[in-house]
Amino acid sequence: LAVHLAGTCVDHGGTVLNYMQVTGLVKSRIGSVCGVMAEDGETGDSYTLHARCVVNATGVFVDEIIRMDEANSRRLVRPSQGVHIVLDRKYLQSESALLIPKTTDKRVLFAIPWHGRVLVGTTDTQMDTCSLEPRALAEEIDFILFALKNYMVRPPGRADILSVFAGLRPLAAPDNDDHTGTKDISRKHYLQVSSSGLVTITGGKWTTYRKMAEDTVDRAAMVAGLERKNCRTEDLPIHGSVADVDDHDSLRYYGSDADDMRALVSRHPEMGKRLHKRLPFSRVEVLWSARHEMARTVEDILARRQRALFLDAKAALEMAPEVARIMAAELGRDQDWQRDQIARFTELARGYFPAN
Ligand SMILES: Cc1cc2nc3c(=O)[nH]c(=O)nc-3n(C[C@H](O)[C@H](O)[C@H](O)COP(=O)(O)OP(=O)(O)OC[C@H]3O[C@@H](n4cnc5c(N)ncnc54)[C@H](O)[C@@H]3O)c2cc1C
Missing domain, CATH: 1.10.8 (Helicase, Ruva Protein; domain 3)
Known part of the structure; x- marks a missing residue:
């Protein structure tokens, strides 16, 4: 979906770049954010890119960009790690997902048929640091396998795991103190504009990305002083959209x-x-x-x-x-x-x- 969203941007006249890391913000004489400094990850070349508005949508890394704008700003995001394991389809021989409504840490756990396998997750582990390549903790894998023991006829062991992966949720916690557990932080999205005009969007969910985009672009257009237009995202087909899908076609x-x-x-x-x-x-x-x-x-x-x-x-x-x-x-x-x-x-x- 992310790749096809980037394709949609290009279809509508946008330019997208990958392997281009933002290393600093450019400010005008009156202190407004008016661009970014960026480094090409392949060549090491540096660029200064000018813009009427800069949107910071960098997931768990939003605070790094915010600090390029205001060095002493308070932490906005609390990273929460979630782990999934993938199993052979034989562990859930059904077209329906399995929902375990209350795990020992009072959360829900899903086992979902996924691309011919079974996807099981997830965990909610508060993290202090963010890595580009987060790793599953041994106790997170144990927690998932333990929860499955009570529900599967033939529960899987570690050796049955085909893949295990971890991700970091960027939970927006502008008003929470550091002692609030991550599972108690709202999953709603949070939008802020700094006094120098940096627009930051964080929190939220994949499933609400269009609403997050609409709120962000409306605010960015205001910051940039663009003419007001009605947002089109709600019904906009994404790149590659087709009316009929053949479930047997691997492409x-x-x-x-x-x-x-x-x-x-x-x-x-x-x-x-x-x-x-x-x-x-x-x-x-x-x-x-x-x-x-x-x-x-x-x-x-x-x-x-x-x-x-x-x-x-x-x-x-x-x-x-x-x-x-x-x-x-x-x-x-x-x-x-x-x-x-x-x-x-x-x-x-x-x-x-x-x-x-
Ligand atoms: C375990 C887990 C479970 C989840 N479950 C659900 C669910 O059930 N339902 C649901 O809807 N969503 C779910 N999500 C999705 C989640 O809630 C968020 O929507 C998503 O992870 C965050 O998206 P994002 O675009 O804000 O950040 P990301 O997807 O992290 O994108 C940020 C991008 O910014 C880039 N970046 C960072 N720093 C820089 C820089 N300096 N310069 C240039 N680029 C930079 C990064 O490389 C990355 O590509 C889950 C996520 C996880 C991890």
């Missing part, structure tokens, strides 16, 4: 782009082959994502375009050399690049196997 997630992908396969039949026997992903998806979806690394493909790493970490590791080969041919990279990419991905994937 269905690409929507209308799938036609162009099939045309590529008819010109290069080897691109239609699967990358791994346990997963439905084919070679053409690697080519497509490198050519049209700004994928730059093996990790981009296996974690952020095809989600193979989340479905079956071992299979993803086995796919890495072929993915590197296809990307290298498309992006004009050499053997050293392929070796480096495989090594980096192997190191990353280690974190997706539960430690015994």
Whole structure:
């Protein structure tokens, strides 16, 4: 969804950049925020980008950007880690999800059929620091496996986990003190404009992204002094949207782009082959994502375009050399690049196997 939202932005005339880290804010003589300084993660080149309004939507990292604006500002976000495990489908042989309404820490736990596997989660662990690559804690995995013991006929053990991954929820807690537990903090979104005009959006949910976007863009337009227009997001189809979806088509997630992908396969039949026997992903998806979806690394493909790493970490590791080969041919990279990419991905994937 995130990739297709970026595609929607481009379809409507926007420009999107990845691997471009904001390192500072640009301010005018009267102290208004009027741009950002950014560093290209691939070349190390620095840029100054001017704008009438800057929106800070950096998830758990919003406070870092806010401090570039006001060095002594109070912490806005409380990071809460959530862990999911992925199991073989045999553990939930149903089209329906299982909801455990009250776990020992008085939360809910879900087991959901997901891409031919079962997704189980989640936890709520308050964190003091934020990492770009958060790791599941051993006790979080134990907690999930323990909760399943009472509900599954054949409860899974650690060795049955196909992948385990962690994420950080950016919980907006402008009024909460540091002692409020993260599970008691509201999941609503929070929008603020600083005295120098930096617009920050945080908190909220994936499911409410359109409402979050509408509130943010309306406020940003006001800050930038743009003409008032009615927001169109509520009914705006996203990139690739199609009326009918064939549930048996492995390229269905690409929507209308799938036609162009099939045309590529008819010109290069080897691109239609699967990358791994346990997963439905084919070679053409690697080519497509490198050519049209700004994928730059093996990790981009296996974690952020095809989600193979989340479905079956071992299979993803086995796919890495072929993915590197296809990307290298498309992006004009050499053997050293392929070796480096495989090594980096192997190191990353280690974190997706539960430690015994
Ligand atoms: C465990 C877990 C469970 C969840 N469950 C649900 C659920 O049940 N329902 C639901 O709707 N949502 C759920 N969510 C989603 C969640 O609630 C948020 O909506 C989402 O994680 C935050 O999105 P975001 O866009 O604010 O931040 P992110 O997705 O983190 O995006 C922030 C982006 O900013 C970039 N960035 C950071 N710093 C910089 C910088 N200096 N320069 C440039 N870029 C930068 C980051 O690289 C990242 O791409 C869950 C999330 C987690 C982790």
